[in-house]
Amino acid sequence: MANDKISPGMQQYLDIKKDYPDAFLLFRMGDFYELFYEDATKAAQILEIALTSRNKNAENPIPMAGVPYHSAQQYIDVLVDMGYKVAIAEQMEDPKTAVGVVKREVVQVITPGTAVDSTRPDSANNFLVAVDSDGQTFGLAYMDVSTGEFFATNLSDFTAVRSEIMNLKAREVVVGYDLAAADEEVLVKQMNILLSFEKEHYTDVHLIDSNLTSLEISAAEKLLCYVHKTQKRELSHLQKVQHYEIKDYLQMSYATKSSLDLLENARTGKKHGSLFWLLDETKTAMGMRLLRTWIDRPLVSLEAILERQSIIQVFLDHFFERSDLSDSLKGVYDIERLASRVSFGKANPKDLIQLGHTLSQVPYIKAILENFNAEELDSLVNDLDTLPELENLIRSAINPDAPAAITEGNIIKSGFDEILDKYRKVMREGTSWIAEIEAKEREASGISTLKIDYNKKDGYYFHVTNSNLSLVPDHFFRKATLKNSERFGTAELAKIEGEMLEAREKSSDLEYDIFMRIRAQVECYIDRLQSLAKGLATVDVLQSLAVVAENNHYVRPSFNDKREIAIENGRHAVVEKVMGVQEYIPNTIIFDSKTSMQLITGPNMSGKSTYMRQLALTVIMAQLGSFVAAEAADLPVFDAIFTRIGAADDLISGQSTFMVEMMEANQAIKRATVNSLILFDELGRGTATYDGMALAQSIIEYIHNHIGAKTMFATHYHELTDLSNELTGLVNVHVATLEKAGEVTFLHKIANGPADKSYGIHVAKIAGLPVELLMRADHILENLEASAVQLPLQEGDFKSASLEISEPMTEQLSLFADANQEIIDALKAIDIMNLTPMEAMSALFELKKML
Numbered sequence: 001m002a003n004d005k006i007s008p009g010m011q012q013y014l015d016i017k018k019d020y021p022d023a024f025l026l027f028r029m030g031d032f033y034e035l036f037y038e039d040a041t042k043a044a045q046i047l048e049i050a051l052t053s054r055n056k057n058a059e060n061p062i063p064m065a066g067v068p069y070h071s072a073q074q075y076i077d078v079l080v081d082m083g084y085k086v087a088i089a090e091q092m093e094d095p096k097t098a099v100g101v102v103k104r105e106v107v108q109v110i111t112p113g114t115a116v117d118s119t120r121p122d123s124a125n126n127f128l129v130a131v132d133s134d135g136q137t138f139g140l141a142y143m144d145v146s147t148g149e150f151f152a153t154n155l156s157d158f159t160a161v162r163s164e165i166m167n168l169k170a171r172e173v174v175v176g177y178d179l180a181a182a183d184e185e186v187l188v189k190q191m192n193i194l195l196s197f198e199k200e201h202y203t204d205v206h207l208i209d210s211n212l213t214s215l216e217i218s219a220a221e222k223l224l225c226y227v228h229k230t231q232k233r234e235l236s237h238l239q240k241v242q243h244y245e246i247k248d249y250l251q252m253s254y255a256t257k258s259s260l261d262l263l264e265n266a267r268t269g270k271k272h273g274s275l276f277w278l279l280d281e282t283k284t285a286m287g288m289r290l291l292r293t294w295i296d297r298p299l300v301s302l303e304a305i306l307e308r309q310s311i312i313q314v315f316l317d318h319f320f321e322r323s324d325l326s327d328s329l330k331g332v333y334d335i336e337r338l339a340s341r342v343s344f345g346k347a348n349p350k351d352l353i354q355l356g357h358t359l360s361q362v363p364y365i366k367a368i369l370e371n372f373n374a375e376e377l378d379s380l381v382n383d384l385d386t387l388p389e390l391e392n393l394i395r396s397a398i399n400p401d402a403p404a405a406i407t408e409g410n411i412i413k414s415g416f417d418e419i420l421d422k423y424r425k426v427m428r429e430g431t432s433w434i435a436e437i438e439a440k441e442r443e444a445s446g447i448s449t450l451k452i453d454y455n456k457k458d459g460y461y462f463h464v465t466n467s468n469l470s471l472v473p474d475h476f477f478r479k480a481t482l483k484n485s486e487r488f489g490t491a492e493l494a495k496i497e498g499e500m501l502e503a504r505e506k507s508s509d510l511e512y513d514i515f516m517r518i519r520a521q522v523e524c525y526i527d528r529l530q531s532l533a534k535g536l537a538t539v540d541v542l543q544s545l546a547v548v549a550e551n552n553h554y555v556r557p558s559f560n561d562k563r564e565i566a567i568e569n570g571r572h573a574v575v576e577k578v579m580g581v582q583e584y585i586p587n588t589i590i591f592d593s594k595t596s597m598q599l600i601t602g603p604n605m606s607g608k609s610t611y612m613r614q615l616a617l618t619v620i621m622a623q624l625g626s627f628v629a630a631e632a633a634d635l636p637v638f639d640a641i642f643t644r645i646g647a648a649d650d651l652i653s654g655q656s657t658f659m660v661e662m663m664e665a666n667q668a669i670k671r672a673t674v675n676s677l678i679l680f681d682e683l684g685r686g687t688a689t690y691d692g693m694a695l696a697q698s699i700i701e702y703i704h705n706h707i708g709a710k711t712m713f714a715t716h717y718h719e720l721t722d723l724s725n726e727l728t729g730l731v732n733v734h735v736a737t738l739e740k741a742g743e744v745t746f747l748h749k750i751a752n753g754p755a756d757k758s759y760g761i762h763v764a765k766i767a768g769l770p771v772e773l774l775m776r777a778d779h780i781l782e783n784l785e786a787s788a789v790q791l792p793l794q795e796g797d798f799k800s801a802s803l804e805i806s807e808p809m810t811e812q813l814s815l816f817a818d819a820n821q822e823i824i825d826a827l828k829a830i831d832i833m834n835l836t837p838m839e840a841m842s843a844l845f846e847l848k849k850m851l
Helices: 006-017 037-047 067-081 156-168 181-190 212-231 256-260 275-279 285-296 304-319 317-330 334-344 349-371 373-381 387-396 419-444 464-473 491-523 525-552 572-581 606-623 657-671 691-707 718-725 761-768 772-788 811-816 821-829 837-850
Strands: 023-029 032-036 053-054 062-068 087-089 102-110 127-133 137-142 152-156 172-175 194-197 449-453 459-465 477-481 485-489 564-572 585-592 595-599 632-635 642-643 679-681 710-714 730-740 743-752
Touching: 006 023, 006 087, 006 102, 023 037, 023 067, 023 102, 023 837, 032 037, 032 067, 037 067, 053 718, 062 067, 067 087, 127 156, 127 212, 137 156, 137 212, 152 156, 152 212, 152 743, 156 181, 156 256, 172 212, 181 194, 181 606, 212 256, 256 642, 275 525, 275 572, 275 606, 285 334, 285 525, 304 317, 304 373, 304 525, 317 349, 317 525, 334 349, 334 491, 334 525, 334 837, 349 373, 349 387, 349 491, 349 525, 373 525, 387 491, 419 449, 419 459, 419 491, 449 491, 459 464, 459 477, 459 491, 464 485, 525 572, 564 606, 572 606, 585 606, 585 743, 595 718, 606 632, 606 642, 606 710, 642 657, 657 679, 657 691, 679 691, 691 710, 718 730, 821 837
Parallel strands: 023 087, 127 172, 172 194, 595 710, 595 730, 642 679, 679 710
Antiparallel strands: 023 032, 032 062, 053 062, 087 102, 127 137, 137 152, 449 459, 459 485, 477 485, 564 585, 564 632, 730 743
């Protein structure tokens, strides 16, 4: 479109839009934010708002849509939640005094990773991630713009980068290097991440430590650069970047955390039914966020674990003090995010009232902690900075009934500012002063109907009808003449009027100025407020864990350095909470120092997966410092947990259940150490029977012989139970069943030794399959079992296969290279794709006879 056909206002819009091509541009025009062109068309559809047009009578009308400025945030939230960026262009001068087009500038770009002002507040963190690379290794930095938290680490490969992004639940990633197309596809298409590219650096010596690695510094500086470009202001609440190592915490992939339902129920996506739901008795938003972090990153430092345990024990030993502590925390607001609102220049009077209320609670919380009279709590007490001078400032300055708006007055308490008090006195007493003047002049003039009125044009005036004009005193001066009356003023009335108008106009401006000064003073305390927030959050999480431990009768676990597991009558804490204590059947788990692996057999629905998850949850709870669901527990400190529990195709990336199984198995085999915990459920079931059995045995042997990690391996391949004769660290256990008169009851109790049956048909019966079908299945099973010849599987039988778990197996028949050539030829001759089910069964029967 030629420039000469565009109005100056639209040209201004296009000039600004040019700098923000990837964002919806909200262009402030009076009481509305307007969108134009493609932005308008797209936003109207997404936000379900009216699409109109500018220059309707022109040859090419411009599409236009708008939202009211006072309710714009709810529309911004929708766009950002859907993964879009929104640029806010404000009017930078008063339209009444502007010459020509009102000057406008983008004052903030809101993105999925930088959103802080949602109308749907969420206590969870919103992390923005930045990644940089030298082509070999990666630097990763992440920040929560709403709290100021800032961290950085080094990662060895893109798989680790992807896992960390998933663990952080990041919705936006700032990329500081030339990202490979395949990696970009993984982030954008598979993980639904918004990518923002940033090659520039923002150096800040106060935030970035020179002791970090060069890649960490580069990622952190590009993250800061992106935040400053989008937020367009200095952010005083951003904290100094902290280095961390993945190995400093109990390592778990996103898939592991999901399969164990740590932060949300994997099936529903809700908090209910997760470990977070179970452990959350926090009273503050800050505590809730910290609890999520503790669950997400359990400790590997025994000293730090024991320190948390000892504080929980003190809380358990002092019920009444702990109850007082829990109650006092209910009055604590999210000062971490209040501090960020101050930094953003968005804090309003109600924010400061909440901050002041929180600060008034801190001395009580500190006194309660001191009343425990326990040295274990000294660190907690010392971390609570009461900030009395800030609390006093807010209490003496801010009216407890102040509105949220900062321009409407009634913010500042009387007695705080002398000039403001004078204005208020004038406004309060001016009405009575005018009434006194009116009465005095009525009596002195003898005009019985004399009264004082007010309008915007003439101000305050004496209203005198024409019949009384002869009685008007000399000191009156004419202000206006009407048909039947005239308006007069006096010097005394003008003086009072001047004082009242000045008070009315200037008091609101003065209150605004005073509030801005107070907010600037609060900003000086941000570092101390953030430290206080961390201290309060820690107190909150520890009292929460104590409450949960007491309510659910959890015990304090002990730790050993002998690599022994001894859990007496342990329970799956979450399942128990959902089912109820009376219904849950506990199980004892024992691994002595010589036992590295339990091979678990038993039917589906009998509780194998729950038994395995029980161990994982017990370990996670113990290592985040919590007490655990058992009568007693003695554990080693694990460095990582690897799981393959439950089958699911990864449809987005086009990977089958079996491929996902193999990839997760590969991650465990490559990364596990002797101090890791591995949980594999039904590995190898996604392929042909002998194929799967061969893989399962090879994996068992490899973990047993080369890794030595504590492992639970649940399987339907009963033939594998013979491995206990060859592998000294492997023991067989099974889920006990009670069989009576053809009816089977699953006892959900783990017993020593292998299972003797799969009971698959019994599970089908429970599922409600037709009786005729079940009887036929029984008959087929009897025939198959009668004709089957047991293949003895010895350790090493499959070693000639040169099995590579991480690569597709191209020559599966090589597994049976020693078998009879006649059978191999017969197998090769079978046209599998063109067999009917009955022909396939017959062919299998013939092959078994040949064996």
